[in-house]
Amino acid sequence: MMRFLIKRVLQGVFVIFVLETLTFFLVRALPGNPFLGERKLPDHVLEQLNSLYGLDAAAWEQYVRYWKAILLHGDFGPSLVREGVQVSEIIAQAFPVSLLLGSVAMLLAVVVGIPVGMFAAYHRNRLPDTLLMLGAVAGICIPSFVLAPLLGISLGMHVPGLSVAGWDNPLCIVLPSIALGAVNAAYVARLTRSGMLETLSSDFVRTARAKGASPSRILWHHALRSGLLPAVAYLGPAFAALITGSFVVETCFQVPGMGLHFVNATTDRDYFLIQGLVLCYGVLIVLANLSVDILLAWLNPRIRSAE
């Protein structure tokens, strides 16, 4: 187990390194530059700006300098578009917002998805199952960028207290987290259902039934653990889906999180901010995959002994 963990951590570090290197060079190939405002700047001003931010050096030189600043000083560089603001300040402000929104959405997906899936599996091929699974299919096929405006127009404008945009009171989190969590809830429900069905038809469940265990004991005690495996394995990809969703949902509801900043930074060509945010995403996704692996190993003894 320990060796497995060390291997995965090293692999994660390598993934982050590759991601950041790719981003660094791709970002510099973007057409346009961060100083294109409403007014075209004179050439000498542009030169001054470039040398001020060290953008006039050769790409590999900038690359080495960038890593040095991060590793030695924890310095992600300045934002090129918002004057006098450090990338680390922006991330420090945006990260908690996105983390809160993402965790609530993920919690929603698990708290809704798993019981729904279990319930549907328990009532297999009867009316509640059919209805719930139709709902899950709808949830998968209605993407967050359709759901978010629909929620805004149906609930946000009529229910007092809920707001359609902004992040100034605690109720602001309700609609964005529903829009973000719905797709994952639908996937989790479907995976839980199929996982539970497979487990419920396996031999050890039949044995448990034969020795007279009650249906609820079979469901909770025997089947749950292995029936949840597919849903848990999905939580890694779910996390990636959460990042994608956050771009949409944060843009839609004007939530000042990392997704909104990333979308704006790519349109503004804010090199350092893009790099900083991508680094952050890389770390997050590696951590998420690692924790899912650990969770899976804990749930499934076969994975544990194989490693």
Place this chain on the structure above:
Amino acid sequence: MRTSNTNHGCSLWQDALQRLLRNRASVLSGIFLILMVLSCFILPLLPCIPNPNATNLEAIAQGSSWQHWLGTDHLGRDMLARVLYGGRISLLVGFAATAVSFILGLFYGMVSGYVGGRMDAWMMRAVDVLFALPFIVVVIVFSLSIEEPCREFTSWVVRYTGWSRDSVAPLLGLVPLFLAIGALGWLTLARIVRTQTLVLREQEYVLAARSLGLGHGSILLRYIAPNLLSPVIVYTTLAVPGIMLTESTLSFIGLGVKAPNSSWGTLIKEGADRMEVAPQLLLYPALFFCLTLLALNFFGDGLRDALDPRSAKD
């Protein structure tokens, strides 16, 4: 396993087709998809559909009428025409990106599985690393960064073919998008293909082909590739909705399809901005898009159950 048609022979594909036709949901989805593709690509050619870019400031954001079946948008453009043209772009990008990832995944997976050994191990480690990257982030940065080379390619095409720039540029403007989505969407396919190839290359008929002196290239093409088809087709069909979703998400946040083109994603974005005034601008493109996704999912599921009955789930 084969209960029907035992008396006269029946190939794998005929068998699969029969199983597919028995599945009502996937037949309906298939018909829906054919109709959708036909109406997006052929209907706009007919004179009854107005120009999607013709504005009419005297008929802004109207509801449905005999003249405009789905009403008009905030500039008085006919919504039906816009939704159909948008569908054309969405479907085009979806299928082109799928084709790119299909070719890359098939080639990479076959080579990795067929060569085997250390090369295979390294190639699969590379896939692992790419797999762990946040997909959407890389697609965004990659698609934007290849815009410049693609623009040069457009000028090159214009110069050498003599076609007018206006007719080529909108279509070629989609190239960075589907290249980027396709170039990062092949990883799962490569894994599936590799696993299958590992099994296939140990088969006796491959050995026989080798001993007859056939080259590796021809073996891959003639003996390995055809046997890979069914899992590859299943996976590719199931991948299309995901790819179309990526395209629309990017278009929605303004980083995908750009003017003068519009896809369902950009239409949904335009509708979402004006939904308080005219909800139909959001609802119609959203309905078309969601139904297409639904049909693609059902059709893919049906295809999987038909081609690979063992994996069929209830």
